Amino acid sequence: MMTTPAFRRCATALAAFASLALVGCDTIDELLEANNPAQIREDQLDDETLVGVLVNSVIGSLSGMYTGYIIRSSVFTDEMLYGINDEQSARLNQRIVRFDEGSAAGAFSAVSRLRFIGDSVTGRLKNLLPRLNPPADPTKDRRVALTLAYAGYGYLLTGEQECEASINVGDKLYTPKELGEMAIGRFEEAITVASAAGPSAADVLNLARTGLARAGLLAGQPAKAMAAAANVPANFVWWVEYKDQISNMGLVGNVTGANHNLGVGIKFLNGTYPNQNLVSTQTDPRIQHNPNWRLGHNQLTRLYTPYQSLPYSGYNGQTQSNGGKPILYANDTDIKLASGVEAWHHYYEAAGPNGTGPAGTTLQFVNSRRAFGNQSQVNLSGAELMAELREQRGKDFFLGGFRLGDLRRWKANGVGDFFPTGIHPNTQWGPYGDATCFPVPDDEYEGNPNLRR
Numbered sequence: 529m530m531t532t533p534a535f536r537r538c539a540t541a542l543a544a545f546a547s548l549a550l551v552g553c554d555t556i557d558e559l560l561e562a563n564n565p566a567q568i569r570e571d572q573l574d575d576e577t578l579v580g581v582l583v584n585s586v587i588g589s590l591s592g593m594y595t596g597y598i599i600r601s602s603v604f605t606d607e608m609l610y611g612i613n614d615e616q617s618a619r620l621n622q623r624i625v626r627f628d629e630g631s632a633a634g635a636f637s638a639v640s641r642l643r644f645i646g647d648s649v650t651g652r653l654k655n656l657l658p659r660l661n662p663p664a665d666p667t668k669d670r671r672v673a674l675t676l677a678y679a680g681y682g683y684l685l686t687g688e689q690e691c692e693a694s695i696n697v698g699d700k701l702y703t704p705k706e707l708g709e710m711a712i713g714r715f716e717e718a719i720t721v722a723s724a725a726g727p728s729a730a731d732v733l734n735l736a737r738t739g740l741a742r743a744g745l746l747a748g749q750p751a752k753a754m755a756a757a758a759n760v761p762a763n764f765v766w767w768v769e770y771k772d773q774i775s776n777m778g779l780v781g782n783v784t785g786a787n788h789n790l791g792v793g794i795k796f797l798n799g800t801y802p803n804q805n806l807v808s809t810q811t812d813p814r815i816q817h818n819p820n821w822r823l824g825h826n827q828l829t830r831l832y833t834p835y836q837s838l839p840y841s842g843y844n845g846q847t848q849s850n851g852g853k854p855i856l857y858a859n860d861t862d863i864k865l866a867s868g869v870e871a872w873h874h875y876y877e878a879a880g881p882n883g884t885g886p887a888g889t890t891l892q893f894v895n896s897r898r899a900f901g902n903q904s905q906v907n908l909s910g911a912e913l914m915a916e917l918r919e920q921r922g923k924d925f926f927l928g929g930f931r932l933g934d935l936r937r938w939k940a941n942g943v944g945d946f947f948p949t950g951i952h953p954n955t956q957w958g959p960y961g962d963a964t965c966f967p968v969p970d971d972e973y974e975g976n977p978n979l980r981r
Contacts, residue, residue, distance in 0.1 A: 579653065579656060579671065582649045582653065583653070583674060583675060586674070587678065589678075590682075591770065593639070594865075595777055596634065597638060597639070600620065600966075601933075602931060602932075603617075605793075605931045606794070606946065606948045608621075609790070609793055609824075610824075611790070611823065612825050612826055613826040613827075616631055618826070619631075622958075622959075624961035625966055626967075632967050632968075633970070635966040636690065636693070640682075643679060643683055646675055646676075650676050653671060653672050657672070666721075667720075669721065669725060670729040672721050673725060673729050674729075674732050676715070676717050677715060677732060679714045680713075680715040680736065683714060684708065684746065687705075687746050687933075688937075689966050690704070690967075691704075691967050697976050699978035704746060704940075705746070705747050708745075709743075711747075712740060712749070712752065715739045718733075719736045719737060737756045737757065737871065738756070741753040741756040741875065742874055744874070745878060746937065753877075754875050757874045758885060761868050765866075765868070767863065767865065768862060768863045769862050770862055771860045777860070779861070779927075780861075783856065784856065787825050788822070788824055789824045790824075790834070791832045792817045792832045794953060796815050798811070799819075801830070806819040806832075807849065810847055813852075813901065814837055815834075815923055816854040817832040817833060817834045819832075828956060829953070830953070833856075835854035835857075836857055837927050839863055839929075840863055841863070842857070847902070863928070869924055870924075872886055873925075876890045876894075877914075877921070880914070891907070891913060894916050897920035898916075901923055918943075918946075935964070939964060947964060948960050
């Protein structure tokens with residue numbers, strides 16, 4: 529994972545990539561020539577220092593978009609209520625997404641940038657590393673494995689978020705399943721390279737395995753998901769880091785101060801909406817929130833401010849019901865991109881109610897997660913057990929960037945439609961819409977000459 533000095537070195541490349549047009553630019557060479565030829569010359573690409581800059585540009589691309597991805601997906605689902613004074617954003621919280629508005633454009637551009645930079649830097653490294661002095665073998669280099677894994681996440685997050693997506697100014701729109709298959713290819717190559725690199729790439733190997741398991745679920749390949757997840761150790765964690773970053777962790781401004789606009793959704797609320805003083809019900813450490821609601825930025829929506837959940841570095845496992853003090857979000861809060869618990873969730877969803885795996889049976893895994901959340905043991909089987917697995921998954925991954933992909937997958941697989949319906953809790957907004965994904969934005973149709981409506 530990145531270190532602070534390495535991240536600072538990536539600022540130059542990030543500045544170049546920031547002006548990248550998502551259509552009409554297919555290579556790093558073209559990007560560098562068009563945007564800043566005086567700062568990064570072609571003959572400098574053999575510099576070992578620049579290899580680190582390119583790698584960290586991929587890392588920075590994901591960290592730069594990840595909190596926005598989490599916020600968009602959480603307010604689109606049942607995780608969070610939005611109390612923002614902006615009609616487009618309010619519609620997103622009502623499951624209304626228009627292809628000609630900023631929500632669709634912002635969602636598409638963020639994941640597309642990560643996907644593009646991941647692929648482009650990987651190709652650059654494969655050509656550059658053998659020419660270094662001394663030469664490095666790209667087939668067994670940790671850096672190549674890392675950029676491959678991050679490229680895999682670019683395709684994975686695109687497939688989980690977008691209804692369909694174009695790639696590299698192409699004329700084809702790819703389905704989520706096809707995008708999942710493309711992610712699988714990157715993750716599998718990352719596993720091969722990381723395995724050849726040896727112990728120095730053990731963390732990248734587990735990152736790629738976890739991503740492969742998640743992509744296997746997206747692509748409808750449960751056996752592949754199980755095989756990848758089975759080898760991820762329980763204590764593995766890969767962080768998206770925000771300490772000393774050039775931009776702050778994006779959730780902070782949304783849950784504090786005058787711009788406070790995010791609150792825990794009714795599905796995950798510890799108590800009855802919109803009651804006050806919900807202290808005694810705060811028993812699950814994974815989802816803690818202010819026990820009292822307050823009006824959000826729009827002065828309409830009653831919001832319960834979330835405290836750091838399990839995917840965040842400040843999570844301390846304390847509960848308010850027994851006098852504990854969970855922690856608010858801060859600018860140096862890191863976010864889990866992947867973990868052993870996540871990999872095992874993928875495994876048992878793929879394995880089904882009768883599965884046996886790295887944490888025992890599916891029932892044993894479910895009960896271990898219930899115990900983590902201070903819940904009593906259950907003795908379930910069949911569909912009821914899988915429903916409880918989904919409940920625990922929602923709590924383990926709360927505000928971690930998984931919910932939209934999960935709800936879409938379960939709906940597509942005929943498990944159930946768990947998107948919020950009926951009248952929005954802010955009754956002045958009226959009923960929910962029926963959107964389940966982000967459409968290809970109008971900007972992409974206008975900027976991609978090969979794409980037709």
